Amino acid sequence: MLDRRSLLFAASLAPWVLARRSRAHTEDSARPRRSERSDRPDRALIVFELTGGNDGLNTLIPFEDDRYHRARPTLAIRKHRALALDATQGLHPALPGLRASFERGELAIARGLGSPSPDLSHFKSQDAWSAASVADVPPPTGWVGRLHDVAQRTGAWSPSALALLAVGRDTPPPAFAAEHLVAPACMDLTAFARAPVARPSALGIASTRVAELALADAAARDAADELARAARTRVFGAYPATALGEHARMAAQLRIAGLPTRVIWITAPSFDTHTRQEREHEILLGRLDASLAALRDDLARAGLLASTAIATVSEFGRRVSENGVGAEAGTDHGTASIAFLLGGGVRGGFVGAPSDLGDLDGDGNLRATLDFRDWLATLVAHLRVEPADVLGPGRVAFDVLGGRA
C-alpha cells in the first residue's frame, strides 16, 4: 500500500494504481483476460528490436543484381544459397522459418525502410526510432509509451500495470518512455516474486523521484502474481537454447496465459557487424529465425496467431560496400533496410520498392523508399489505435493488415 501522499501522486501518473484497488474486490486476477466485447483475445504486438543496425541487403538478397555482387565480393550471398522468394530476391540461408511463413502468406516484408533524414549514429537513429520522430531534438516520450497513453485516455485498453512489458532486459526500452509511466521490464517472469512490501518513505521526502520510486514498487507488486502464472504456462515450440530463444518463449507464455500485455518488447543485440560479418550475421539471423518460428508455432497452436503481430525494428541498415577482405570483412553504418511483420492477421508479401543500388547517396548508402514512421503506424494500427493520434498527423499504416483475421 502506498502512503496517502504517494498514492495521490501515483494515481495522477498511472490510472491502474486506483483501478487495481476497485478491481481487487470483484475480479479473480488469475482468470485469463478476454476482451469485454467478445470472446476474442485482445490484440497484442511483439517487437523484436535488432540493435546495432541489421544489414538489409544480406537479409533480403537481391541475388540477380550485379551491383550487389560487385559491392560485396566477400559478403554477397549467391543465388544458389539464397532462399528464393521470387525470381530476383531471396532470404538469407539462415532464415528457413521466415521463408515458410512467407509461403503461408503470413509474412510481410517492408523494403527500402528508412528515415527521410537518415543519420549514421546508432544513438541518434535509435532515438529517432524510439520517439518515431525525425526532429533534431526528438520528444522525450517513445512511440509505445504514447500509444499506451492514448489507449488509456480513450479507454481502448483497460488499465493494467502490465500493458507494456520488456522481457530479457532489466530496464524498459526508450520506446516505452511515457509522460510518467514506469513500464516494467524483467529478465525473467519470476523477477517480481520478491517485490518490496509497501512502506512509508524513510525520510518523509515529498519529491517526484520518491513518488516515482513508490510507483515502481507498486507496479512490481501488482505484476508479480500474473507473471508467475505466465511462467507456469506450458509451451511446446522448439526454442533455441539462447537468450533470444528464452525471451521468445516468455512472449509465448505471456500470450497463452492471457495476460493483459499489449506490447511485448524483446531486444536482440549485436547486429553492428563492422567486422567478421559473414560468420556473425549468419549466427544472429539463425537465432532470430529459430526463435520466431517457435513463437509462431506456439501462437498458432493456441489460436493466437490472428490476434498477435510479431514485428522487427532496427535503427538502420548497413553500407552497400563491404569494408575489408576475407573473414574480417564487415559493413559500416548505413541507412535503409528491411523489416518483417508476421501474424495471422497480416497479408503476406512485399511492401514498398527495394532501394535502388544504382542511386546511392553521397556516403554510398541506400535511399529509403518507405518512411519508418509509417512502419510504426502499421504496428499501432494492428492494436486498433488510430496511428495519427500517437504519431502525429499524416502518418498512415501500410496496407498489410486485415488479412484473414
Add this chain to the structure above:
Amino acid sequence: MNRARAIEDPLAPFEPSPTEPWDAARAAHLARRAGFGTRPDEVRELVALGPRAAVDRLVDFADEDRELDAELAAKGGSLAELDNQNRIGERLGENTRAWWLYRMVRGRAPLQEKLCLFWHAHFACRESELLPPPLLLAQNRTFRRLAAARFGDVLAAVARDPAMLVFLDNRSNEKTRPNENWARELLELFTLGVGAYEQHDVVEVARVFTGWRLSPDGSAFAFAPEHHDDGDKRVLGERIAGRGGPEGEREGVELLARLARDPRTAERLAGKLARWFLADEPEPACVAALATELVARDFSVRETLRTLLCSRAFHAPDSRFALARTPVDLVVAAARTLEVQNAHLLGLERTTARMGMQLLRPPNVAGWKLGKHWIHPSAAAHRASFARELAALPHTTRSVDGRAALDLERLAAGLTEPRALARSLGERLFGVEPATDALDDFVSTLAPGASPHDVVRAALERWVGAADFALA
C-alpha cells in the same frame, strides 16, 4: 579560488552561515556524491574539516592506496592474482569485477574509484570473446591513474588503449580498408557530440587513425606506418597535412589534442559531470557555468570538480536525495556504509549484474544511462532482494580471513532499545534521521521480544530497501 562571483553564479562557493551551517547532513551529501555512501568515520572527518577542506580531502586523493593493495594481496587467490595470466579456467571477468567492487567498498579514495567508473561509462568498452578481461583490467588501471587528470590526457591514453583499439575495431583500420567505428564514436560520444560534424568528417578522421593498431602480442599500442594513409585530410573544415613514416602518428595525436580542447567537448563533458555529481536533470545554466570552468581550468577534472563540490548549487538543500543511484552506487554505498567485510563474499558482483549494471559490460559504447532510467519495477524488486540478503549476512567469523561479514555489535553501537537502534542505523545509512512515521511504522512491525541483533538486521533491511536509499 577567491575570484568574485556574481550572486546568481551557481558555482559560487557555498559559505556556511547560522541558517545554513556546515553540518552532518551537508557532509553526508558530499560523501554520497563524491564517493559511495556515508561511512560514519568519513562523515565525522568531513564535518570536522569544514566545507573547503572537506572537498580538498576528497578531491586531492593519493594516486596509490597501499593499504588497500596490501589488503587485497592478503586475500590471495582470485583478487590478489588478477595479473597472473596462467590461471587456466578461472573466471577472469567475475574476479576483475569483484576486485574493482572491493576497491570501491574498502578503498581510501572513493572519489578516485567513482571517477574510474565515470571514465568506464564515458569510454565504455564491453567484455567479449574478442575483448577479454585482462585488457579491460589494464584499461581500468589507466582510468584509475588518470582519474582526475586533464581530459586531453585521458583521451590520449584511451586512443592507444589496447581494449579500445579492439572494441572499436581501430586495430583493423588500414589505408586500403578504413573502418569508421572508432572515428565516429570519438566525435559523437567521446568529444564533440552529434551535430558538430558531418559524415565526411567521420571518413577523414578514420583515415587519420589508419595504422593505429596493436603490437604483435596484442597487449600494447603500436603504430604501423605501412598501414597509415599519408594523404592530406580535411577534418571540421581544417586541413591536416598527411605525413608518411613514423611521423604519421602525429596526425592523430594532434587531432586528439584539438578535439579535447574544443568548447563543444567542454560542454558535453560538463553535462556529464553535472549528471554524475550534481543532478539527474541539471539546470542548463549550471552546465554552461561548468563548461566555462572546465576551459578556465585547462580541462582539469580535479579542479573542475573542486569548484563544483564547493558550490552553492551543490550544497542547496533541494539537491539532496535528488539523484537516482545506479545499481553499482546503491550496492557499494550500502556495503561501504555498513562496513561489510569480505565484500567479495557478498556476491556484490552478481547483485549488480542482476540489477542490470555489470562492470566491464556496459550495454553499448554510450555507457549506462543515468537518472530516472534506474527507477522501474524490476529495480524495485532487486533492491528489496538485496536489502534482504544484506541483512541476512553472517555475523560470526566463519569467513576466509576470520572476520565476520557483518559486525552487528559495531552497528548496534551499544544501543538496545529498538527505536533508538533503528534511528541510529537510519542516521548511518542516510546521514540524517529517519522520519517519525517511518520509525513508528518500523517499530510496529517488530516481533515482540526481538533481540538487539534482530532489530539491527530488520532495520538494515528496512532502510536499505527503502525508496530513499535508491537516491543520493
